[in-house]
Amino acid sequence: MGALALAATVATETPAVPGIAADFSNDNIWVYLVKAVLIIVFLLTSVLMALWFERRLVARMQVRIGPNVHGPLGLLQAVADAMKLLMKEDITVKMADKVVYILAPMISVFSSLLIYAVIPFGPEVRIPFTDFTTPAQLTDFPVAVLYILACAALGVYGIVLGGWSSGSTYPLLGGVRSTAQIISYELAMGLSLVSVFLLAGSMSTSEIVNQQERFWYALPLLPAFILYVISMIGETNRLPFDLPEAEGELVSGYMTEYSSMKFAWFFLAEYINMLNVSAVATTLFFGGWRAPWPLSAINDGMFNQGWWPILWFLAKVWFFMFIFVWVRGTLLRFRYDQFMKLGWKILIPVALTWLVIVAIYQGVVEFGEIDRQFFIYASLALFVIAILGLVVSSFATKAEPEVAKKTEAEPFDAFAGGFPVPPLPGQQLPPSPRAARRAAAAATAATAVLEVEAEPDTTTKTEGTSGD
Amino acid sequence: MSNPYVPLLFLMGVAAVLALGGVAASAIIGPKRYNKAKLEAYECGIEPTPNAVGGGRFPIKYYLVAMTFIIFDIEVVFLYPWAVEFRTLAVFGLVAILAFIAMITVPFIYEWRRGGFEWD
Numbered sequence: 001m002g003a004l005a006l007a008a009t010v011a012t013e014t015p016a017v018p019g020i021a022a023d024f025s026n027d028n029i030w031v032y033l034v035k036a037v038l039i040i041v042f043l044l045t046s047v048l049m050a051l052w053f054e055r056r057l058v059a060r061m062q063v064r065i066g067p068n069v070h071g072p073l074g075l076l077q078a079v080a081d082a083m084k085l086l087m088k089e090d091i092t093v094k095m096a097d098k099v100v101y102i103l104a105p106m107i108s109v110f111s112s113l114l115i116y117a118v119i120p121f122g123p124e125v126r127i128p129f130t131d132f133t134t135p136a137q138l139t140d141f142p143v144a145v146l147y148i149l150a151c152a153a154l155g156v157y158g159i160v161l162g163g164w165s166s167g168s169t170y171p172l173l174g175g176v177r178s179t180a181q182i183i184s185y186e187l188a189m190g191l192s193l194v195s196v197f198l199l200a201g202s203m204s205t206s207e208i209v210n211q212q213e214r215f216w217y218a219l220p221l222l223p224a225f226i227l228y229v230i231s232m233i234g235e236t237n238r239l240p241f242d243l244p245e246a247e248g249e250l251v252s253g254y255m256t257e258y259s260s261m262k263f264a265w266f267f268l269a270e271y272i273n274m275l276n277v278s279a280v281a282t283t284l285f286f287g288g289w290r291a292p293w294p295l296s297a298i299n300d301g302m303f304n305q306g307w308w309p310i311l312w313f314l315a316k317v318w319f320f321m322f323i324f325v326w327v328r329g330t331l332l333r334f335r336y337d338q339f340m341k342l343g344w345k346i347l348i349p350v351a352l353t354w355l356v357i358v359a360i361y362q363g364v365v366e367f368g369e370i371d372r373q374f375f376i377y378a379s380l381a382l383f384v385i386a387i388l389g390l391v392v393s394s395f396a397t398k399a400e401p402e403v404a405k406k407t408e409a410e411p412f413d414a415f416a417g418g419f420p421v422p423p424l425p426g427q428q429l430p431p432s433p434r435a436a437r438r439a440a441a442a443a444t445a446a447t448a449v450l451e452v453e454a455e456p457d458t459t460t461k462t463e464g465t466s467g468d
Numbered sequence: 469m470s471n472p473y474v475p476l477l478f479l480m481g482v483a484a485v486l487a488l489g490g491v492a493a494s495a496i497i498g499p500k501r502y503n504k505a506k507l508e509a510y511e512c513g514i515e516p517t518p519n520a521v522g523g524g525r526f527p528i529k530y531y532l533v534a535m536t537f538i539i540f541d542i543e544v545v546f547l548y549p550w551a552v553e554f555r556t557l558a559v560f561g562l563v564a565i566l567a568f569i570a571m572i573t574v575p576f577i578y579e580w581r582r583g584g585f586e587w588d
Contacts, residue, residue, distance in 0.1 A: 024470075027470070037482055088498055090491075093509060110480075138476075147476075170510060180533045180534070194548065260494045264490070337586075337587035340533070344536075348540070356569060359566065422583050
């Protein structure tokens with residue numbers, strides 16, 4: 001143990017890996033294994049807690065009681081559900097592509113379990129009754145956040161393959177919907193994270209937490225944080241964005257044909273993903289394991305050392321879990337077109353604009369000779385001018401559309417450039433050849449019928465009148 | 469100092485064991501009662517739509533979204549290293565990345581105007 005402690009002191013003087021705050025030089029194979037098992041156990045118990053937490057909280061919001069029978073306060077309800085699912089029959093539907101069908105839920109749960117590997121639960125902790133110190137984190141490397149995004153993207157495969165391989169209509173639609181949704185919101189999420197890396201100068205999670213010593217990034221990067229929170233709800237298929245499982249339209253989306261433990265894995269993956277994005281939000285925007293402000297000042301940062309930080313980390317993660325449930329209890333489901341519009345036409349342009357603003361600001365502050373305060377005031381003034389300009393121009397253009405509508409009748413040749421292009425707003429495509437043929441055929445048929453019917457028509461009419 | 473990626477293998481191992489073990493356990497423990505209707509594709513009281521694996525149809529819009537995603541995902545991937553090395557690359561990097569964002573914005577606006585983001 002003495003040698004280990006010595007090694008620790010030597011290692012703290014020279015960082016083990018450049019650009020990473022945490023020092024893992026003490027860890028050996030057994031430590032890795034214990035940490036890995038602890039992470040899995042933590043995730044599974046957290047999901048059981050989350051299921052209970054969500055059902056109780058939503059029930060309170062809807063003036064119900066919620067599960068309260070199994071165990072104290074109904075805490076064992078989720079355990080009972082899990083046991084029940086384990087005992088159920090494992091069905092493989094007839095039309096399914098067998099291998100992919102069985103593999104899909106495993107991919108889903110596997111990729112969701114990996115993300116916590118790089119999440120720092122706390123700083124260096126000392127194992128009780130020993131001299132052994134180790135970071136409360138499995139591992140960290142210079143591209144840790146990229147790894148998180150990669151694992152999140154891998155989870156999409158579970159959903160799309162599960163939907164496709166069931167060989168059924170609803171799962172297929174749920175699967176493609178979910179894929180389109182997750183990749184759309186992944187863009188907004190990815191763009192909102194760039195400004196964090198810009199400020200921290202690193203993608204290592206422990207280094208990002210280290211950089212948030214003075215202030216949490218949620219404060220200076222508030223727009224990015226809001227974008228992240230919106231897109232993290234879209235990313236995890238939660239209400240109001242739970243379109244892949246919109247039960248009114250798609251029964252249960254991609255998990256319709258799944259039963260027993262395979263269904264449980266999809267369910268588990270969804271809840272673990274909620275914990276994952278909450279942990280990422282905590283780490284990147286809420287200072288990770290750092291104590292909240294008044295507490296962090298007490299007794300020379302006492303609450304930022306040892307085992308305390310794990311408490312703050314968990315509190316912050318559950319704060320985000322609360323937001324998930326709160327949003328679910330408050331908002332209604334979006335329509336799919338509204339949802340895609342929000343993703344592509346609002347979140348991504350806003351994220352790009354915000355990134356450009358942060359980049360220019362950082363550039364001017366770090367490389368320019370301009371005074372920081374002057375720059376803030378100048379940019380604020382520019383911002384106000386831009387807003388005023390927008391308002392004025394929106395009033396000025398109100399009269400215009402009537403003029404524009406009059407000129408829209410001009411014919412549009414889709415093949416003018418050599419290859420077909422879709423029409424711009426105000427342009428009208430000529431009818432397709434098939435539609436033109438069908439219209440012509442219908443017209444000739446109608447005239448023929450009229451000609452044929454011309455004679456009997458008079459007789460029926462006279463009959464009708466006579467019968468009257 | 470050991471390789472920082474090695475611990476990932478341990479977590480992957482444990483996660484894989486859990487993922488496989490759960491499905492295997494339910495296959496062993498669960499009952500097996502054959503019923504023809506149970507193995508049919510789900511449908512609400514009518515004959516299931518024939519929708520074989522590989523032959524299922526879905527709107528082309530999803531494909532378009534996936535293609536657009538690739539463009540912008542690559543943009544995001546290019547932004548990350550620049551953001552990390554912001555201080556090293558200094559003004560050159562800033563100007564280059566702003567030009568890059570502007571060039572990506574042009575097709576974005578083009579696709580928007582052409583109705584690529586409309587979902588009817």
